[in-house]
Every structure is written in C-alpha cells, then in structure tokens.
Amino acid sequence: MTSAIAHINRIGTANPPFAVHDAFVRFVSAELADARSRRLFERMAARSGIAQRYSFLEPVTLADGTITDTAGFYGTGAWPSTGQRMALYERDAPRLAFAAIEALEIDIAAAGITHLIVASCTGFMAPGLDQAIVAGAGLDPGVERTVVGFMGCYAAVNSLRLAHHIVRSTPEARVLVVTLELCTIHFQRSGDLANLLAMLLFGDGAAAALVTARPEGIALRDFRAVTIPGTADAITWSIRDQGFDMHLGGEVPARIAEALAADASRGDDRGLLRGASPGDVALWAVHAGGRTVLDAVEHGLGLPAEALLPSRTVLHDHGNMSSATLMFILSRMLSGSGEGDGLALAFGLGMAAESFRFTLER
Incomplete structure (x- = not known):
C-alpha cells in the first residue's frame, strides 16, 4: 500500500509593522563606551547581511538623542521583567498569527482544517496560542492541536515532520502549521559584545502553511x-x-x-x-x-x-x-x-x- 505524500500547498508570511534594525544598531553604538568595541560592533553590523528586522515595538529618538520605543518598553529606567515580556507576547502573538493565516489567501474557517500545529519558543500563554488561533480564526473547536515549544530555529522542521506523519496516516487530513516568534521582546541590556552581536541577528515574524495530500507545491x-x-x-x-x-x-x-x-x-x-x-x-x-x-x-x-x-x-x-x-x-x-x-x-x-x-x- 502506497502512503500519501504530504505537500505544503500554501505558505503565508507576516511581520510586525515597525522596522527596528537601524534603531538597534544606533542604540548599541551609543551605549558602547569603549571606542574599539563600538567600531567592531559597527563593522560587524555592516557585514551582517541584514538590512531590516521587524517588531511591534516602534523605535523613537527622544529630544536628547536617547533611542527607545514609543511605549517605553525599553526605556531609560529598569528594563521589563519576564512577566512584562510575556504580557507583550500574549497581546501581540495572536495578532501576528492571524496576519500570517490571512496571508494564505484562503477562507481558513471553511478550509476543513483537521489538525493545528503551532511552534514558538519566545513566549508562553495559557490558554495557549494554539487555542487563540482556533477561536480567532474560526476553526472547528474539535481540531487536533499540537504545540512545538522551545525548540528554536529548527522547530519548523519538527512541525513539518508532524504534518508529514499526520497526512501519511490520514490522507484526508488538512493540517495548518503556524510558526511564530517575537524575538525582539527579549532584548537584554548588556555590555558584552558577543551578546550584542547575537541580538543583532533576531527579528519577529510568523508563517502559516497548509499541508495536505493534494499534489501541489x-x-x-x-x-x-x-x-x-x-x-x-x-x-x-x-x-x-x-x-x-x-x-x-x-x-x-x-x-x-x-x-x-x-x-x-x-x-x-x-x-x-x-x-x-x-x-x-x-x-x-x-x-x-x-x-x-x-x-x-x-x-x-x-x-x-x-x-x-x-x-x-x-x-x-x-x-x-x-x-x-x-x-x-x-x-x-x-x-x-x-x-x-x-x-x-x-x-x-x-x-x-x-x-x-x-x-x-x-
């Protein structure tokens, strides 16, 4: 007996509205007191291959030249606790998920989704992001849900592997896979150049994919x-x-x-x-x-x-x-x-x- 072959039929992607890469580079350059470290950071930023990253935090430059964000999340005083960061995740993660799902350009509520797989490692909320997607996207409340948590950069592979096995075992399955990260809510105040260069890499984004046995894609x-x-x-x-x-x-x-x-x-x-x-x-x-x-x-x-x-x-x-x-x-x-x-x-x-x-x- 030949097994069904899972196909990614569609992928929708979304980013938050605000560009933050240039503001981050300028902020770190201003914070580094050591001229040698500052030159090295700026040289590595120029060679990073990154022109833009996105966030729900809108950068702003104050009258005195201080770079922060309009909400003061990363303000001049104490920076936010983990609890405050998770509150931001709970507010913004569903919004970004729905934007990625909308980018699929199909009526997801009428698409007959049987399984939902959600991958994210930058936040926790309960009820979970998976349940928020079911309710907000109008999916069948009985959809089978799986959360792939804290696996980081390779979580998309693990999520697609789950979808692959589901479709192989149940050829009529229609699997919605959502991968979503809000990396910019974890910016750390640090004087360590290696940490700052690592933070230089990360931005926010989400993707939604429809995986079925239909031989397309x-x-x-x-x-x-x-x-x-x-x-x-x-x-x-x-x-x-x-x-x-x-x-x-x-x-x-x-x-x-x-x-x-x-x-x-x-x-x-x-x-x-x-x-x-x-x-x-x-x-x-x-x-x-x-x-x-x-x-x-x-x-x-x-x-x-x-x-x-x-x-x-x-x-x-x-x-x-x-x-x-x-x-x-x-x-x-x-x-x-x-x-x-x-x-x-x-x-x-x-x-x-x-x-x-x-x-x-x-």
Whole structure:
C-alpha cells in the first residue's frame, strides 16, 4: 500500500509593522563606551547581511538623542521583567498569527482544517496560542492541536515532520502549521559584545502553511536529524528574570562547516545528505541563522554562491526569525520559478541539525 505524500500547498508570511534594525544598531553604538568595541560592533553590523528586522515595538529618538520605543518598553529606567515580556507576547502573538493565516489567501474557517500545529519558543500563554488561533480564526473547536515549544530555529522542521506523519496516516487530513516568534521582546541590556552581536541577528515574524495530500507545491519526502558531538553548550536559550537569554557561541559556524564537510565525504546513506553529493541537490532551503552560518554551510558543502540566495535574501530582508525563518525561505521558493529536488537544513539547540528532503512541483 502506497502512503500519501504530504505537500505544503500554501505558505503565508507576516511581520510586525515597525522596522527596528537601524534603531538597534544606533542604540548599541551609543551605549558602547569603549571606542574599539563600538567600531567592531559597527563593522560587524555592516557585514551582517541584514538590512531590516521587524517588531511591534516602534523605535523613537527622544529630544536628547536617547533611542527607545514609543511605549517605553525599553526605556531609560529598569528594563521589563519576564512577566512584562510575556504580557507583550500574549497581546501581540495572536495578532501576528492571524496576519500570517490571512496571508494564505484562503477562507481558513471553511478550509476543513483537521489538525493545528503551532511552534514558538519566545513566549508562553495559557490558554495557549494554539487555542487563540482556533477561536480567532474560526476553526472547528474539535481540531487536533499540537504545540512545538522551545525548540528554536529548527522547530519548523519538527512541525513539518508532524504534518508529514499526520497526512501519511490520514490522507484526508488538512493540517495548518503556524510558526511564530517575537524575538525582539527579549532584548537584554548588556555590555558584552558577543551578546550584542547575537541580538543583532533576531527579528519577529510568523508563517502559516497548509499541508495536505493534494499534489501541489512542496512535496515532503523524508526527515532526518543529527547531533554534532561536543556542542551541547554552543547554543543555549535560558529563561531569566529579565526575559529569555540567548547564547550563541563563536564556534558555531566552524563546527557546522566541519560537520557538513564530514557528512559530504562519508560515502554512505546515513548522513544528512543520504549518500548524495551536494551537486545532486537542485534547491537548498537553509535556515538563515546568520551570515556566518550560511557561509559555513556554503563552504562546508562546497556550494556555489547562488545556491543559498533564497536564504541570504530572507536574512537580508527580515533577519533571523527563529522558527519562522525556514518557512519564509520555502515561501519564496513556492512563489518563484524554480523546481526540482531540494534539501532543507536548520541548526539549533543541542547542537542539532534537522533536515528534510523535498520536491518543488509546478
């Protein structure tokens, strides 16, 4: 008996209304008292490959030159507690989810959604974001709900894997997958240059995808995960008294490049490439974790410069939106003219690499 093949039929994406990248760069430059650190930060910001990031927090420059936001969330006094940040998540996350769902350009309430999968690692609320989506989007209250929490940048892969298995087992299923992150509510006041450079990467965004057995769009073939040995502390995401504290070790790009080079040369079907050579892959959907991460993938696999153009374009236009980023990349592929077999890759906490093979059909 042949199993149904899950397809991503549609993807809708959304960002909050306010552009914040330039304001963030100017704020940090003004805060850094050490001239050498300031020059280094500004040089790294210029080389980041990021032109814009978005937030629900609207930047404003006060009369004395202080850069803050119109709500004073990141004001001149004490910065917000984790509780205050979660209140912002509870207010804004549903709004962004509905915007992404609306971007699907279908009547979602009448679409017969049977399953809802929600991925997010930047906030908690109860009743959950999944329940807010069911109520606000007019879905059947009996829809089967699953929440993928605190998995970070590779959560989209895990969410699509769940949808893949649901459709394979229940071919009539219609799965709505929502990935959503409000990274900018976790900006930390810090004098540590490495932390500031990590915060430079992240913006807010959401994506909604319809996954069914209908043979249209992106066919999901198979999924595989590996863990890079000795890297458990390279990427961490901890809940502190003043928000969620992200740590990105400087060794991350080098470890990714080493692991991928080893994978490409192993010569069997047990790695991420499943025994194929990088040249056999027509399309690359690589999570845009940062310019250095994309450079590491390109160099580790010996890819031509144009191979990661979709990823670099999303990084340039939106920054790293954690779990939503890969979906933005796949959305661009869906709306483009390319076709053929591809490989999606995302790296994150663990330090793990999550992947799936796909075919873009026209």
